[in-house]
Amino acid sequence: MHRSMNDYDDLPDAEVFEEFYKIVRQIPKGKVASYGQIAKMANYPEDARRVGHALAALEDSEVPWHRVVTASGKIAMPTRPHLRDRQRDLLLQEGVEFIDEYQVHMQRYDWQVQQVQADLFG
DNA sequence: GTTTTGACATTGA
DNA sequence: GTCAATGCCAAAA
Numbered sequence: 001m002h003r004s005m006n007d008y009d010d011l012p013d014a015e016v017f018e019e020f021y022k023i024v025r026q027i028p029k030g031k032v033a034s035y036g037q038i039a040k041m042a043n044y045p046e047d048a049r050r051v052g053h054a055l056a057a058l059e060d061s062e063v064p065w066h067r068v069v070t071a072s073g074k075i076a077m078p079t080r081p082h083l084r085d086r087q088r089d090l091l092l093q094e095g096v097e098f099i100d101e102y103q104v105h106m107q108r109y110d111w112q113v114q115q116v117q118a119d120l121f122g
Numbered sequence: 123g124t125t126t127t128g129a130c131a132t133t134g135a
Numbered sequence: 136g137t138c139a140a141t142g143c144c145a146a147a148a
Contacts, residue, residue, distance in 0.1 A: 013144090013145070039143095044143090046142070046143055046144095047143060047144070048143080049142090049143060049144065049145085050143075050144060050145070053144080053145055053146075054145095056145095056146095057145095057146095
């Protein structure tokens with residue numbers, strides 16, 4: 001598959017990253033997904049960590065990286081308080097409630113759950 | 123080249 | 136609920 005010109009063109013991993021981005025872009029505003037969910041949907045079920053790496057590689061992008069949190073609903077980023085706070089602000093701005101300073105209410109805002117409910121009741 | 127670190131998840135205690 | 140061990144793999148050191 002041919003891709004637009006960038007430094008990652010020759011790396012097969014770049015395609016995986018793109019798959020991740022493609023999925024993340026589909027998370028609706030006001031919803032969240034976990035790294036593991038993204039990995040599974042991209043057919044790399046054991047590769048949650050790579051999703052984190054893919055998002056970390058983003059610079060200025062339209063990819064809504066802030067809608068991705070850990071499986072327990074926590075904001076990750078241990079060593080980047082600035083980004084961590086920005087992610088929290090962006091989520092709050094979208095109406096996502098937090099049950100703790102850095103933990104969202106997953107049960108309520110989980111994208112997958114929303115999709116299932118849409119299938120059932122939508 | 124190898125080792126360590128890291129925006130994670132799962133399992134078992 | 137927490138914690139540690141383990142697996143995964145890319146980037147940095």
